[in-house]
Amino acid sequence: MADTIQQQLDAIEQDALAQVEQAGDAALLEAVRVRFLGKKGELTAILRGFGALSADERPAAGKRVNATKQRVHDAIARREASVAEAVRAARLSGHQLDVTLPSFGSPAGHIHPLAAMTREICDTLGALGFSIADGPEIEDDYHNFEALNIPPEHPARDMQDTFFIEDGLLLRTHTSPVQIRVMQEVQPPLMIIAPGAVYRIDDDNTHSPMFHQVEGLMVDEGINFAHLKYVLTTFLRETFGPDSPVRFRPSYFPFTEPSAEVDIGCVICGGKGRSETGNCRVCKGTGWLEILGAGMVDPAVFEHVGYDSERYSGFAFGVGVERIAMLKYGISDIRLFFANDQRFLEQF
Amino acid sequence: MRVPLGWLAEFVSELPPLEQLIERLTMAGLEVEDVEAPDERLVTGLVTARILEKKPHPNADRLSLCQVDDGDGPRQVVCGATNMSAGDIVVLARPKTVLPGGLKIKKSKIRGEESGGMLCSATELGVSDDHTGIIVLGSDVEAGLPAAGLLGLDQTVIELGITPNRGDCLSIRGVAREVAALCGCVLTSAFDQARETPTGDSAYAIAIDSPDLCWMYRGVEVAGMEVGPSPAWMASRLAAAGLRPINNVVDVTNYILLEYGQPLHAFDADLLEGSTIGVRAIGESVSFATLDDEDRELVDGDLAIWDSRGPVAIAGVMGGARTAVHDGTTRIFLESALFEPRAVRVTSRRLGLVSDSSYRFERGIDASGVQSALLRAAELIIETAGGKLVGGVAAAGAAPADRAAVVVRTERIRKVLGREVSRDCASAHFGALGGAVEEVGVDVSVVAPSHRHDLVREIDWIEEVARLEGYDSFVPEAPAVPMHAAKLPPLHAFQRDARVRLASEGMSEVVSLSFCSRSLNEHFAGLHDHGTRAVGVRNPLRSDEGEMRRSLLPGLIAAHVTNVHNGVAVTDLFSLGRTFSRGEGKNIFEIDAVAGLLSGARRDRGPGSAGDARFWDAKGVVERLLRLLVGGAQIGWRPTDSHAAFHPRECAEILLGDTVVGVVGRVHPDLADSLGIRGDTCVFEVDSLLLLQYAPPRSALAPVPRYPASSRDVSFLVLHDLLAGTVVAAVESMNEPLIERVAVFDEYVGKGVPEGHRALAFSIVYRSAEGTLTDDDVAELHDRVVERLTTDLGIEVRA
Numbered sequence A: 001m002a003d004t005i006q007q008q009l010d011a012i013e014q015d016a017l018a019q020v021e022q023a024g025d026a027a028l029l030e031a032v033r034v035r036f037l038g039k040k041g042e043l044t045a046i047l048r049g050f051g052a053l054s055a056d057e058r059p060a061a062g063k064r065v066n067a068t069k070q071r072v073h074d075a076i077a078r079r080e081a082s083v084a085e086a087v088r089a090a091r092l093s094g095h096q097l098d099v100t101l102p103s104f105g106s107p108a109g110h111i112h113p114l115a116a117m118t119r120e121i122c123d124t125l126g127a128l129g130f131s132i133a134d135g136p137e138i139e140d141d142y143h144n145f146e147a148l149n150i151p152p153e154h155p156a157r158d159m160q161d162t163f164f165i166e167d168g169l170l171l172r173t174h175t176s177p178v179q180i181r182v183m184q185e186v187q188p189p190l191m192i193i194a195p196g197a198v199y200r201i202d203d204d205n206t207h208s209p210m211f212h213q214v215e216g217l218m219v220d221e222g223i224n225f226a227h228l229k230y231v232l233t234t235f236l237r238e239t240f241g242p243d244s245p246v247r248f249r250p251s252y253f254p255f256t257e258p259s260a261e262v263d264i265g266c267v268i269c270g271g272k273g274r275s276e277t278g279n280c281r282v283c284k285g286t287g288w289l290e291i292l293g294a295g296m297v298d299p300a301v302f303e304h305v306g307y308d309s310e311r312y313s314g315f316a317f318g319v320g321v322e323r324i325a326m327l328k329y330g331i332s333d334i335r336l337f338f339a340n341d342q343r344f345l346e347q348f
Numbered sequence B: 001m002r003v004p005l006g007w008l009a010e011f012v013s014e015l016p017p018l019e020q021l022i023e024r025l026t027m028a029g030l031e032v033e034d035v036e037a038p039d040e041r042l043v044t045g046l047v048t049a050r051i052l053e054k055k056p057h058p059n060a061d062r063l064s065l066c067q068v069d070d071g072d073g074p075r076q077v078v079c080g081a082t083n084m085s086a087g088d089i090v091v092l093a094r095p096k097t098v099l100p101g102g103l104k105i106k107k108s109k110i111r112g113e114e115s116g117g118m119l120c121s122a123t124e125l126g127v128s129d130d131h132t133g134i135i136v137l138g139s140d141v142e143a144g145l146p147a148a149g150l151l152g153l154d155q156t157v158i159e160l161g162i163t164p165n166r167g168d169c170l171s172i173r174g175v176a177r178e179v180a181a182l183c184g185c186v187l188t189s190a191f192d193q194a195r196e197t198p199t200g201d202s203a204y205a206i207a208i209d210s211p212d213l214c215w216m217y218r219g220v221e222v223a224g225m226e227v228g229p230s231p232a233w234m235a236s237r238l239a240a241a242g243l244r245p246i247n248n249v250v251d252v253t254n255y256i257l258l259e260y261g262q263p264l265h266a267f268d269a270d271l272l273e274g275s276t277i278g279v280r281a282i283g284e285s286v287s288f289a290t291l292d293d294e295d296r297e298l299v300d301g302d303l304a305i306w307d308s309r310g311p312v313a314i315a316g317v318m319g320g321a322r323t324a325v326h327d328g329t330t331r332i333f334l335e336s337a338l339f340e341p342r343a344v345r346v347t348s349r350r351l352g353l354v355s356d357s358s359y360r361f362e363r364g365i366d367a368s369g370v371q372s373a374l375l376r377a378a379e380l381i382i383e384t385a386g387g388k389l390v391g392g393v394a395a396a397g398a399a400p401a402d403r404a405a406v407v408v409r410t411e412r413i414r415k416v417l418g419r420e421v422s423r424d425c426a427s428a429h430f431g432a433l434g435g436a437v438e439e440v441g442v443d444v445s446v447v448a449p450s451h452r453h454d455l456v457r458e459i460d461w462i463e464e465v466a467r468l469e470g471y472d473s474f475v476p477e478a479p480a481v482p483m484h485a486a487k488l489p490p491l492h493a494f495q496r497d498a499r500v501r502l503a504s505e506g507m508s509e510v511v512s513l514s515f516c517s518r519s520l521n522e523h524f525a526g527l528h529d530h531g532t533r534a535v536g537v538r539n540p541l542r543s544d545e546g547e548m549r550r551s552l553l554p555g556l557i558a559a560h561v562t563n564v565h566n567g568v569a570v571t572d573l574f575s576l577g578r579t580f581s582r583g584e585g586k587n588i589f590e591i592d593a594v595a596g597l598l599s600g601a602r603r604d605r606g607p608g609s610a611g612d613a614r615f616w617d618a619k620g621v622v623e624r625l626l627r628l629l630v631g632g633a634q635i636g637w638r639p640t641d642s643h644a645a646f647h648p649r650e651c652a653e654i655l656l657g658d659t660v661v662g663v664v665g666r667v668h669p670d671l672a673d674s675l676g677i678r679g680d681t682c683v684f685e686v687d688s689l690l691l692l693q694y695a696p697p698r699s700a701l702a703p704v705p706r707y708p709a710s711s712r713d714v715s716f717l718v719l720h721d722l723l724a725g726t727v728v729a730a731v732e733s734m735n736e737p738l739i740e741r742v743a744v745f746d747e748y749v750g751k752g753v754p755e756g757h758r759a760l761a762f763s764i765v766y767r768s769a770e771g772t773l774t775d776d777d778v779a780e781l782h783d784r785v786v787e788r789l790t791t792d793l794g795i796e797v798r799a
């Protein structure tokens, strides 16, 4: 009897080990385990045949069944490990991914250099304490000229050749009218900048009929010319480098007095005024570049907005965004900003 | 203002060295814009030559062959100009001369003919921009003389940029005065040379009928002169200063204009009718021929000079043709006057005629020089053209009264400039500028000299203190202000973020001029109300820039077209800027818009799934842009066919609540064709301020769910025109607290879906904040929702 069981056990074991070898993945192995070792498995079923054995045969037979079960179990475990190893190896095999193929999704677009430059200027002045203010681009004569001490038929109007629209309105020739609008609303102290588009009848490679300015204004008690020089020198050195030479020379704007033209050392020739081929073309040999206009607010302007010019003083300045961008990026034709050629834009 | 240094030196003794002079002037507000040193190669290379013979070039129609005598005998020159003839004196550049443009003259053969030099034009020599031909000098000039001097090319000339407030520096004497004050030089005796006023009566009477427009008028008669070329020294100075020599009478008036800054006019006295010179405004409009042979219309209020027959000059602007000096003039009436600056400007601007006279009158001239300039001119005319004064000075009007004294407070100087400047120091500066100074305690009282119209107020004098002290002498000082944070207005914060976001969508920012053509404005009405009109520009630079843009889209499309033309494959673009319209009366609307354009194959759908731009691409960009301010669920999308620029069936208005904040859609196919862009081009435009205004305030933080959600899908068969959004809105309107979210996940048209219908599949997410929903709870709720939708919307569930 015991021999019969042994024969059966041997047959089942052989079969089980063969199937373990054939099982190529975890699921098949599990099926093999259930078939042979499960509650209803073949090796469990064989125990039921023990009824035919004598009492002294049973313990030995039981041991043999358990030993067989153990060997099948071990075989499954080994096979599981090798299958898992094969799976892992398969996951890591394959070709080197071509990481140089193009990415999915759109390549990043570009922010226009004038917007980027305006932001840089406003950020620098913002860090110095100037808040941004806005005003209309279509202005009236009063805000654009008269309140800025440029009465009708004043020769200073020649400095700003104006686009007119109906009803005596015009396209603002500078962002200075924002000064007036703010001062009409708010009492000092005041530190504002007004960025935006402005318009003048002018069209060549350094002038565009539309261009951009950032106008600044600081008003309080005790603000003086030395403060103007400090703020603008700081601004220019933040923008063009800490060693930039800066100079102030007298000029004329109807809305400021004293007025100043502010120059920086020529960024092209390093302030020498000369290049290898003769005079530097950019600074015309002077070694200096006109970069902004400024001045102490004229008392007549304060009068227009109802500020007491004996009590308050202040300074104003105007920066040309295109001008600074052209110098910083080495752009020689202003029209490139408005041609919107992607091959230009994508360089920013 | 061109200032030949030799001329300047006549009035200033010991001019500082050139470098120093330039520095001093520039740093005192008289910017030296250019310096022209004499070009030695021109000085030696240019000679006068007489044309002996001129005949056509045998081998070239446009060239002629000239035999010229340059003092060393005849030589042959090939020339391309036609304005000369035998006997003329011209300017010859001999071989080896290098012209200002860099051209080196060589002995050569031109089309087979020998050419021993070049006959020069004013442009080629950099003298003026006269393109009309070669220079022809007066016929009395001898051949073989160095020509550079005659053309003013042998002098150093500095070019000053004179600001509008400094009319007093628009003359050699004015600049001399300034240089003396700035450099501490002494003015020469020539500066102050007094001239005797001729005695006797003038044959002419002056009648000023418009005393508010003409303050002062003086005139003298000179008779017996002979009009001819000016002497070389004068012609040379005029040329160096940038004026073309004409004849000795006209040249003297120009010479004095440059020397004194006092405009003069010479009438041919034999052509003047009557003996009364009237100065009065025009009443009825009249056509008037000016001496440049143009007919110009004078209108009511223009000031004119009259003889008994009619107007003979536009006061301060230009003389008339009828009484102009000509070759045969022998008797002149010479005018020197003081006209009201604004009136001169109004007339000159209206006529578009800016003359050397009007330019100076506008900026204010020196009343004290009116008569002395006149007498100096008469003297020079007699010196160069002969003749003599007849009678005395005809006069009317008087110089305006002296200006009031201005008190300049030393304390105020300190307050404005930020540092102490002593009273004595200020007085010294004011004195140097010609002010009459008086000390008043610690302050200074000063009366401005007659030539300085810009020194009226205390602040004007304080500027002079700063100027003469030198701007460099004021040490920068940080202002003491309380610490504060600068404010970035919400609009600017949004615009900054928008740029970053749109650029990260792969779009590039463009900036276009705000001008637009009428026809594009008609197509692209933008976000402005339908009742508004476009804003017209009265004086546009180009005919297609006659209006202000109503929309950013034409600019975007133009930029797109440019790039496609340049072969740039896909150009998704965006733009931020103002758009304009006008309502009733002076009401102007400006919108801060942000717009975008998508065109061509999409690259962002992964391999194998590229496709043309579609409405939903643009919608997605808008959603992600608006997400800066509002959640996606808060944006409404309403189909519309009322925007002419858009495809009537592929366009939506973007809503926040009931407010339309923008529009998105495909460009109308007809418009796409006419603009030459692809039919798949989709665009959007949003009003940034409306967006900021209607963006709902941030809601309170919702708790993060603790219990799991269950999701159920349902597919409906709907008529084609029923919007998915309508179904979503119907679900939302049930206000069922257990419904967390409803979303469309598929649209299907095709097999199994009846004609005129489409299948829309929705996913509804259920969740309770109280506990986990059982399958039965969810099933019961979902059935109820589906039931409601089928009855309310008349749609059926697709099996």
Ligand SMILES: [Zn+2]
Pocket (backbone or CB within 6 Å): A266, A267, A268, A269, A270, A271, A272, A273, A274, A280, A281, A282, A283, A284, A285, A286, A287, A288
């Ligand atoms: Zn330079």
